[in-house]
Amino acid sequence: MPGIDLPTVKCVSREIQVGISEKRDPTQTVVVTSPQYVQPMIFRESPVSMSCSFCQAQIVTTTTYTTGTLAWLICGILILLGLWLGCCLIPFCLNGCKDVVHTCPNCRQQVGKYNRM
Ligand SMILES: [Zn+2]
Incomplete structure (x- = not known):
């Protein structure tokens, strides 16, 4: 059956x-639901889209080049190599040797920095 x-x-x-x-x-x-982990922003040479930690606005950072450690280091190396006559100032003219400061276009606060060293 x-x-x-x-x-x-x-x-x-x-x-x-x-x-x-x-x-x-x-x-x-x-x-377990993982705790909210905010990934640290990685700042490079190009402007980044992020939310400003100061004014909480969604912004694209403004980048400005400042003379950083690397520029001074290259300057020192050029001086040691005997390039006195203005050549040691080359790294200060090259953006590729400078640090990049990211500022918020909204509140003008520095939101990050890209150090080459
Ligand atoms: Zn801001």
């Missing part, structure tokens, strides 16, 4: 389902 067999099959499948759900419970509790 096939009608009798069906309920027993259902019972077995229920037991299996319960067994699986019981096994899954510990893993579900292990998966």
